[in-house]
Amino acid sequence: MTRLAALLLTLVLAAPAVAEPSYRATGDLGLIVERASGSLLVIDQSERAAIGRIEGLGDLSHASLVYSPDEHFAFVFGRDGALTKVDILSREIAGRVIQAGNSIGGAISDDGRLVAVANYEPGGVRVFDADTLEMVADIPTGSKTIGLVDIPGRRFVFSLWDAGETWIADLSSEEPRITRIAGIGKNPYDALVTGDGRTYIAGLFGEDGLTALDLWDDQPAPRRILPEYGRGQEDLPVYKMPHLEGWALAGDQFVLPAVGQHEVLWVDAGTLDEAGRTRTHGQPVFAMARPGGRHVWVNFAPPFNDTLQVIDTRTHAVIHQMTPGPAVLHMEFTARGTEVWVSVRDANRVDIYDTATFEKLGEIAAQSPSGIFFTARAHRMGL
Amino acid sequence: MLRLLLVLTLAAGPAAADGLTADHARRLEHLVVQDCGSCHGLTRKGGLGSPLTAEALAHFEPEGIAMVILDGVPGTAMPPWRPLLSDEEALWIAEYLLKDDDK
Numbered sequence: 001m002t003r004l005a006a007l008l009l010t011l012v013l014a015a016p017a018v019a020e021p022s023y024r025a026t027g028d029l030g031l032i033v034e035r036a037s038g039s040l041l042v043i044d045q046s047e048r049a050a051i052g053r054i055e056g057l058g059d060l061s062h063a064s065l066v067y068s069p070d071e072h073f074a075f076v077f078g079r080d081g082a083l084t085k086v087d088i089l090s091r092e093i094a095g096r097v098i099q100a101g102n103s104i105g106g107a108i109s110d111d112g113r114l115v116a117v118a119n120y121e122p123g124g125v126r127v128f129d130a131d132t133l134e135m136v137a138d139i140p141t142g143s144k145t146i147g148l149v150d151i152p153g154r155r156f157v158f159s160l161w162d163a164g165e166t167w168i169a170d171l172s173s174e175e176p177r178i179t180r181i182a183g184i185g186k187n188p189y190d191a192l193v194t195g196d197g198r199t200y201i202a203g204l205f206g207e208d209g210l211t212a213l214d215l216w217d218d219q220p221a222p223r224r225i226l227p228e229y230g231r232g233q234e235d236l237p238v239y240k241m242p243h244l245e246g247w248a249l250a251g252d253q254f255v256l257p258a259v260g261q262h263e264v265l266w267v268d269a270g271t272l273d274e275a276g277r278t279r280t281h282g283q284p285v286f287a288m289a290r291p292g293g294r295h296v297w298v299n300f301a302p303p304f305n306d307t308l309q310v311i312d313t314r315t316h317a318v319i320h321q322m323t324p325g326p327a328v329l330h331m332e333f334t335a336r337g338t339e340v341w342v343s344v345r346d347a348n349r350v351d352i353y354d355t356a357t358f359e360k361l362g363e364i365a366a367q368s369p370s371g372i373f374f375t376a377r378a379h380r381m382g383l
Numbered sequence: 384m385l386r387l388l389l390v391l392t393l394a395a396g397p398a399a400a401d402g403l404t405a406d407h408a409r410r411l412e413h414l415v416v417q418d419c420g421s422c423h424g425l426t427r428k429g430g431l432g433s434p435l436t437a438e439a440l441a442h443f444e445p446e447g448i449a450m451v452i453l454d455g456v457p458g459t460a461m462p463p464w465r466p467l468l469s470d471e472e473a474l475w476i477a478e479y480l481l482k483d484d485d486k
Contacts, residue, residue, distance in 0.1 A: 036425065061425035079424050102429055120430055205460060237455065237462030240421055302418055303467055
């Protein structure tokens, strides 16, 4: 009853706004993580501009975020263990919990009801109600936990850095049900799931190769991919861990960053056999297929992190190279792949490029920008 | 606290003597915050890498820390920074880590 009254009051209060529409849709909005200042820049894709800033989010180094299904809220996973829910329309913090000492990333369930966070300290996954941020499940793993993704059926998949295992947590009923899969390999550092929720690929830091799981199997068995990609070559020092995300599928092949090598690796998506390698400018951090899969854009670890390369997915040849500026950290494509937005951390700038002509279309000032996240991610599995 | 002050005093000596330019020091500080921060956290409270707060490092000598920076820790994700940093720069960073505890 009080709720109804509150609703009526809201309607009354909102009434004057009807005369002069002030509503805004969220489909072309996004957020840029400003990692040093603990803030988020709200961006408008169509205007190619920043339209606001949300502050007070703590340590955002390596921060990532996911969106609610209605693209109204973002859930931000901070390095300091904070889970913050932000309202991207009012540009306010809608809720915040310090849920662990040190966390690395998170995911939202397919139905949008649950938000899961992967933690380093204490190692494990904690699951929260997306409305209230109350904890609904605590899944200790005894290991730094990485590569957390959502899959259909209110389930989450994640991997254990120390233990070399992948766990599937099913939260469709009251008590979480855990499926443990051993033998993933030494020190999985990140993982991805394909857009269909079927193939989970964990990258390994402690040995060459990656491990794939077919999540359509009841008890998925680890299958090693590219077990010898670095053989005969000495590993280079890794100044930045590569990232694996749901951008790896380009047509009928996966494109994956090699660890400790100046290469991206191509894998046949059907057979999981090697389909080629491309020599790159530096050690790849992100290898991201443009939506549609025609090209792959690659950025690099220090000291080569001022450069981007574009690779043709049919020929595996580098077709374009550019130097946006110091510390190119992240790229984000518009939903249909027409533009790519690039954070140039040490220039305090986000550049916008046309993906067909490679022409620079604009730039936005941002403080030490890292991750860029458009709301279209709300509707993609594994993002 | 007394111990920390002592470390601070001891660490401050050689750093001042080394005489890196202010601009050089700023660049190194930026590297610590941003690139070390990727693994150890912007506030250095740890991540994939261990915490690097002055408190966490208090029982190490700056020379020992500089060695770890230059040679890395084999078998872990800590890479050798020798290809990118000089001995002098690594020592500057070690001393910076030991004295800078108010973040």
